[in-house]
Amino acid sequence: MTHFSDFPATSRSRSRSARAVRRVLPAAAALLLAVGAAPALAASQDAVPRNWLQLTVTRGDARSSDTRGTLLMCDPPQGHSRAAEACDVLARAGGDVAAVPGDGDRVCPLVYAPVTVRAQGRWNGRAVDYRHTFSNDCEREALTGAVFALDDEQVPEV
Numbered sequence: 001m002t003h004f005s006d007f008p009a010t011s012r013s014r015s016r017s018a019r020a021v022r023r024v025l026p027a028a029a030a031l032l033l034a035v036g037a038a039p040a041l042a043a044s045q046d047a048v049p050r051n052w053l054q055l056t057v058t059r060g061d062a063r064s065s066d067t068r069g070t071l072l073m074c075d076p077p078q079g080h081s082r083a084a085e086a087c088d089v090l091a092r093a094g095g096d097v098a099a100v101p102g103d104g105d106r107v108c109p110l111v112y113a114p115v116t117v118r119a120q121g122r123w124n125g126r127a128v129d130y131r132h133t134f135s136n137d138c139e140r141e142a143l144t145g146a147v148f149a150l151d152d153e154q155v156p157e158v
Contacts, residue, residue: 050075051087051095053121053128057148059137061114068150072121082146089145095123097130100144108138115140117148 056069072079074087093099097119115137119130134140140148 050125051090051121051123053090053097053119053123055079055148055150056118057140057150058116058118059113070150072147080150082149085146086149089147090123095126095128097128097144097147098132100147102143103141103145106138106142108136108142111136113137117144119147 051074053072054069055072056067058067060066070079072083072086074083074090077083077087080086089100090097093101113136114133115135116131116133117140119128121128134143
């Protein structure tokens with residue numbers, strides 16, 4: 001059996017090779033980490049949808065309220081029963097909920113039944129945070145269309 005001690009070596013050559021290994025090792029480790037992390041980073045960015053909003057609708061006042069919520073994703077549209085329509089309306093408004101074109105011909109009753117809506121998320125890489133309280137469901141539907149239509153219930157026509 002041969003041992004390393006059987007080979008003649010000077011202490012100078014051992015220290016020189018040890019220094020070379022110590023200089024190269026961090027660079028090699030960094031390269032391996034970068035090469036290994038690149039596919040994982042690309043995969044994680046592909047897994048996150050580009051356009052998504054966490055939507056909530058709260059009916060009532062602070063003392064008695066009913067809150068519903070869902071995650072609306074638009075690549076492909078999913079999240080509630082009118083997700084495709086909501087994504088289309090939002091795309092035309094550039095993800096700005098306040099800029100969604102309302103239904104100017106709709107007439108709503110003058111009944112106060114407050115509805116507070118909130119949209120938080122990302123649209124084309126920018127943060128979205130929208131909150132508004134409408135007088136009633138009819139007004140909310142007229143001004144935001146399908147965006148906050150979280151269930152199949154239709155607003156009664158008056």
